[in-house]
Amino acid sequence: MQRATMDLWVGLFVMAGIGALLVLALKVGNLGTYSANDSYQVTGNFENIGGLKVRAPVKSAGVVVGRVTDIQFSTETYDALVIMNIDTRYKFPKDTFASILTSGLIGEQYIGLAAGGDEATLKDGDTIMKTNSALVLEEMIGKFLFNKASEGGSNENSGKN
């Protein structure tokens, strides 16, 4: 085989291979849209995180603004500490409300941030004060049944709640 033809084929092969890796990085992975480099870290104390996992998205108004990087358990407050990285492009007021929500009926859980009205913004290492736990289905059903039972005993017509 001619040397030049061989060089041509090898060049094509290497370029196609690198192109495939780029496709995997940009089109399949989400490297283009989200980079973990420029982000700040905030912590949230939750009473119950339900099924939240590390790498779950942090969303505000439905837009992904960060990711959960670590979940710990605090023996001082007996709360769950959720550490999340939020993109520096997005600033949030100090009194932002963080709650654990579920996408869809059986979808994955994520953290939803609802901005407050404070002038000061969250900085690296801050803690979110206002949090709302995950809804645990068993507790909800338990409460519902308990309410029903107590209402049924006192007043049969006010079973709307």
Place this chain on the structure above:
Amino acid sequence: MPRRIVTGIQSVGHRVIDSIWRLGYASRFFLLTLIKSGTSLRRFTLVIRELYFTGVQSLIIILVSGLFVGMVLGLQGFETLQRYGAESAVGTMVALSLLRELGPVVSALLFASRAGSAITAEIGLMKATEQLAAMEMMAVDPIARVVAPRFWAGVISMPLLAGLFSAIGIYGGYLVAVVLIGVDEGSFWSQMQSAVDFRYDVVNGIIKTCVFGVAVTAIAVFEGYDAAPTAEGVSGATTRTVVTSSLAILGLDFILTSFMFRGMG
């Protein structure tokens, strides 16, 4: 009777010592290849020639099997996921299974049987026809001239081939799920992109293929260099290359997976 037991134990011991000796010889040979690869990296045309034989000529089988593996994943994934009404997650399933496991492992197995066996047969035949001995007579180091270029060509082409395998597999899944079955195109790609993490899935897959590339080509060049210089010896060495490197790929894959993907996500 005791004499028989003694010889039995002796044969076990002999085998153990023999295999440990061979392992030591193989690792010394591997180190020697690394040390002497300076020449082949300086004269890069040697590596380019081998890249043609190991990389370019493996393209057809890698691309065709990648396409079909992706298409089958798309079909089976759709079949199972539609029972839960989650057929738009088929893109996620195809991409994650290709990037994490099937891309690296299947392309490495194909690479071992397509290119690894060819490397072993070539080097073994060179040894059988005393070409390696002739090189040594001319003060040309056969490890630097013959073994190292083949080793580096294999190490370079393995990640590229696996990347092509995964990429074309994902498009195969797209072809079946979106074009033929009619899953929504937007949710196919967007669910895939939100589930696949660059560092966690893509980079770990590339690390796997690099490890497999080193393992397969190191086994292939060693078996070729170590082959008995007869027709039988070369055929036995070629078989051993395919068997040993396939087992090595599967074993290494389990070890790497257990380190990389531990209960996250």
